[in-house]
Structures are given as structure tokens and as C-alpha cells.
Amino acid sequence: MAASTMTSSQPLADQGATAPGVVGATALQHARREFAGAPLYADCASQGLLSIAALEAAVVEMEYQTKGEQRHAARAEIFQNVRSLFAQLIGAEADEIAITRNVSEGLNAILHGFPWAQGDNVIVCPGIEHQAALACVLGLRSRGIEIRSAVAADGVRLDFTALELLVDTSTRMIVVSHVSFLPGLCCNLEDLSLRCRERGIFLLVDAAQSAGLLEIDVRKSPVGALCAPSGKGLLGLPGCGFLYCSQQWSERIRPIYISSTGLANQLLHVQTLADGVTFAAGSARFHLGTPNWVSLASLQVALTQLIAVGPRIIEMHVIGLARALSKAFQTLGYSVRAGTPGEARSHIVSLGMRSDIADNQLVDEKLSSLALALKRGGVRFSVRRGMIRFSFHLYNDLSDVQSIMDISSRGITAGK
Numbered sequence: 001m002a003a004s005t006m007t008s009s010q011p012l013a014d015q016g017a018t019a020p021g022v023v024g025a026t027a028l029q030h031a032r033r034e035f036a037g038a039p040l041y042a043d044c045a046s047q048g049l050l051s052i053a054a055l056e057a058a059v060v061e062m063e064y065q066t067k068g069e070q071r072h073a074a075r076a077e078i079f080q081n082v083r084s085l086f087a088q089l090i091g092a093e094a095d096e097i098a099i100t101r102n103v104s105e106g107l108n109a110i111l112h113g114f115p116w117a118q119g120d121n122v123i124v125c126p127g128i129e130h131q132a133a134l135a136c137v138l139g140l141r142s143r144g145i146e147i148r149s150a151v152a153a154d155g156v157r158l159d160f161t162a163l164e165l166l167v168d169t170s171t172r173m174i175v176v177s178h179v180s181f182l183p184g185l186c187c188n189l190e191d192l193s194l195r196c197r198e199r200g201i202f203l204l205v206d207a208a209q210s211a212g213l214l215e216i217d218v219r220k221s222p223v224g225a226l227c228a229p230s231g232k233g234l235l236g237l238p239g240c241g242f243l244y245c246s247q248q249w250s251e252r253i254r255p256i257y258i259s260s261t262g263l264a265n266q267l268l269h270v271q272t273l274a275d276g277v278t279f280a281a282g283s284a285r286f287h288l289g290t291p292n293w294v295s296l297a298s299l300q301v302a303l304t305q306l307i308a309v310g311p312r313i314i315e316m317h318v319i320g321l322a323r324a325l326s327k328a329f330q331t332l333g334y335s336v337r338a339g340t341p342g343e344a345r346s347h348i349v350s351l352g353m354r355s356d357i358a359d360n361q362l363v364d365e366k367l368s369s370l371a372l373a374l375k376r377g378g379v380r381f382s383v384r385r386g387m388i389r390f391s392f393h394l395y396n397d398l399s400d401v402q403s404i405m406d407i408s409s410r411g412i413t414a415g416k
């Protein structure tokens with residue numbers, strides 16, 4: 001997106017960036033034109049950019065309301081379409097998808113609707129999980145479910161051996177982020193989900209940092225359920241989310257909140273109330289009343305754009321950018337905790353060491369002066385737990401990486 005003035009002696013393409021092929025490059029180029037562009041935006045881990053077409057779809061939806069038009073049939077179609085599009089993105093069936101408000105709603109639906117028995121336990125790795133997921137899991141304690149904490153390797157990496165040591169015959173569930181919010185390491189979902197399936201353990205995945213960015217295929221990675229938000233990698237407005245729950249499980253999970261939109265027969269009357277409720281088939285049982293129509297309208301466009309490029313091409317592209325940036329920062333002497341070749345790769349690059357301080361604060365002097373130079377140079381990134389975090393999407397390209405490195409190099413020279 002940004003104009004490039006490459007100063008590093010080694011071309012970035014040689015520093016580890018992968019190429020998604022000619023067809024992929026054309027699709028990406030086409031998609032990039034859809035973004036008006038915040039220049040040097042490298043922060044989709046906080047919030048993805050909205051494309052011009054997705055913005056227009058949201059505005060159109062709002063305009064209908066200014067005219068008092070109620071579009072029941074059209075909205076119902078958008079709703080089903082969005083379910084189908086997300087299903088397509090992750091290799092699921094549309095009726096395995098519920099539309100939620102956010103990740104927390106999806107996680108809670110599973111955690112509290114799950115058929116727990118006395119003495120059961122759940123395993124989580126607090127070192128890598130976002131506070132949103134941890135809060136949801138902690139809610140189980142009051143229900144008498146034992147919560148077991150796995151230690152993260154080096155404080156940041158999911159360690160299968162540590163997880164396995166905690167598993168026993170009462171372990172019913174493992175909760176894990178596909179990509180950690182910090183430093184952004186990706187766990188091998190295929191391997192983990194197959195191991196869980198072998199042992200009859202339900203794998204609940206927080207895909208807040210991977211959906212729309214990394215390829216997810218629930219046919220190859222048989223997770224129990226997976227949750228994603230609309231406003232990050234899926235490039236929609238915030239206010240919506242998805243809950244995928246596998247066919248094998250959805251009907252064994254009893255929704256905690258009951259809404260007519262989650263029932264088989266939505267036209268309740270006094271007689272049905274006396275008989276009790278019958279939940280809708282599949283994941284539709286988790287639907288909770290009126291959705292956010294504006295967010296759904298923009299999401300329909302955004303998901304169509306992501307599918308047009310293809311998850312594999314997006315994944316190769318963003319991992320290539322992250323790898324190029326991490327290598328370049330390593331050359332400048334920074335400690336890079338994600339994005340480096342050989343590490344569990346994602347679209348995120350994090351600099352520094354994690355410490356549990358408030359968001360948007362840095363204690364390390366070298367990182368603080370780098371952050372200042374980046375801000376002055378117009379780079380958009382985030383600061384989490386004492387680390388600088390960059391995250392890429394399809395609208396970024398190598399010129400963004402080059403510009404970030406130019407600004408960083410100039411900042412270092414000026415600081416000497």
C-alpha cells in the first residue's frame with residue numbers, strides 16, 4: 001500500500017517472503033484495490049480494515065432504516081448467506097454455523113451448555129490465552145468443573161507434552177487459541193484436534209486471531225467448536241461473530257440462553273410453552289434474537305472478498321510478509337518472538353519480551369524509541385503486554401514492510 005524506498009542492502013523478497021504464485025498475486029492485487037487504505041496499517045490483530053464495498057453495504061443497510069423500510073426477506077437471506085460463506089471459508093456445513101455477537105458469546109455457549117459431569121476437568125494454557133477466553137473458562141469454576149492450567153513453553157508457546165501430562169480420564173475439554181493474541185504463535189490445529197478426537201476430548205478453539213487470515217479446514221482439523229469475531233481477520237464491522245459447532249456435538253449441547261430464533265418452531269404459543277422447547281437442528285440452536293444487521297451486511301461483502309482470493313493465498317501472503325518483517329527486525333538486533341522462520345508461523349510479528357503490564361505501555365527503552373519513530377512515521381501497530389505487535393492482511397504488501405523498516409532504521413539512526 002505505501003510508497004517504497006528500500007534501504008536495506010538485501011531485497012526483502014530474499015529475506016524470506018513467500019510468493020503466492022501468479023494467479024494468487026493477481027487476486028491479491030485486485031482485492032487490495034478494494035481498500036481506500038489507512039496507509040501503513042499493520043494492526044488487523046486489533047481491528048481489520050473495512051473495504052469500500054463492505055462500507056457501502058453497511059451504509060445501504062442503515063439507509064433502509066432511515067426510510068422506514070423493513071426488509072424481512074432480504075435480511076433473512078443475508079443471514080443465511082453469511083452463515084454459508086463462513087462455512088465455506090472453514091470447510092464446514094452452513095447448519096454447523098451460528099451467528100453470534102462476538103467470541104465470548106460463542107465460547108460461553110459451549111462452555112456452559114456442554115454436558116459436564118461431576119469430577120470433569122478442562123485444560124487451558126493461561127500463558128497464551130487472551131483474557132476474553134480466560135474469563136469464559138474461569139466461569140466454569142462455580143459449576144464445580146476443575147480447571148487445569150498448562151504451562152506455556154518459554155512462557156509463550158503451546159506445549160503438547162505439557163498438555164498431555166494434564167490429561168486424564170476426566171478431561172472432557174481443551175480450550176486453545178489457534179493463534180495467540182501475543183506474541184502471535186500458531187498452534188498445529190490439525191495435530192491437536194486429531195489427538196483430542198482420539199481421546200474423546202472436545203477441542204474448543206478461539207480463532208479470533210486466525211479466521212480470515214490462516215487456512216482453517218475443519219474437515220482436516222476436527223475441532224469440537226471454533227469461535228471468531230467479525231471485525232479482525234474477517235474484515236467486517238465489529239458486532240458479529242461466528243460459532244462453528246460440529247454436527248456430532250451441537251445437539252448434545254444445550255443452549256444457556258434460549259431465544260425463539262434458536263428453536264425449531266419459532267411460532268411459540270401457550271400450548272408449546274407448556275410442552276417445553278425444541279431446539280433448532282445443528283448450530284442454529286445458539287441463535288440469540290435479532291442480529292446486528294449492519295454488521296452482517298458488511299460481513300457478507302467481506303467474506304465474499306476473502307473467498308474470492310482464497311484462504312491459502314491469503315495465508316501464504318501474510319505469513320510471507322510477517323517473515324520478511326521479522327527477519328529485517330532481527331537484522332536490526334531486535335528480539336522477535338513471532339513471525340520468525342521455523343516458529344509457529346502467522347501474520348503477526350511481535351518485538352520484545354512479554355511482561356504483564358497494561359496495554360499501550362512500553363518499559364523497554366529501545367522499544368519505546370522505536371514505537372515513537374513508527375508513530376511519527378505514520379505506522380499503525382499495537383502495543384500489548386510490553387511488546388510491539390504488527391499484523392498483516394491481504395491489503396498489505398512488501399512495500400509496507402519496506403516502509404516500516406525504512407522508518408525504523410531512520411529512527412535508530414536519529415536516536416544515536
Ligand SMILES: Cc1ncc(COP(=O)(O)O)c(C=O)c1O
Binds near residue numbers: 103105130179180206
Ligand atoms: C485471541 C482473542 N480472543 C478473543 C478476543 C476478544 O473476544 P470478544 O470478541 O469476545 O471481544 C480477542 C481480542 O483481541 C483475541 O485476540
